[in-house]
Amino acid sequence: DGGITQSPKYLFRKEGQNVTLSCEQNLNHDAMYWYRQDPGQGLRLIYYSQIVNDFQKGDIAEGYSVSREKKESFPLTVTSAQKNPTAFYLCASNLGQGALDTQYFGPGTRLTVL
């Protein structure tokens, strides 16, 4: 069963804590992305990775960090420096070869700061 999985589905964090959101894909895709979605807003790009051991900041990278040690995995850490972290976080992937092709999304993680 191929696809993108994200865990956990719901996550609660106390202020001042770092939390890590998991994203795994078995589609053999090179490129992976993290987006943030707020109510009534489109998806905003946080970080992306075109290849293992390389990643780039998106439009709203401040307060977030990522790693890409394996092709299948692209975890996102929401640090205490992110002032307003409550949101729906979406991971996506695509082949990443040349022109942009279909981007597949995971089911999302809803993060709430208490």
Next chain:
Amino acid sequence: GENVEQHPSTLSVQEGDSAVIKCTYSDSASNYFPWYKQELGKGPQLIIDIRSNVGEKKDQRIAVTLNKTAKHFSLHITETQPEDSAVYFCAATRFWGGSEKLVFGKGTKLTVNP
């Protein structure tokens, strides 16, 4: 940078009617325009896409049209059904940081009334 405007933000239709959602983009270099459907609490799913060398594409009850001169593209859903109720996002590509990315509109919440 690329900016994508999407209208309307909400749309309510009767079952069997047609629904049209419109998007405009600013970057004339954009060449790929996907549409995503997002059901409550889930990740977006691609429903149709179009590339800049094509003016129209149809898949059963769903069609997309592209006017490159005017920089706008539209999603058309015919014979709407209650299960079409969801939030729909348009997107356009932008070239940034050495690769193409997607810029998303803010979404249209479609409600199909039985």
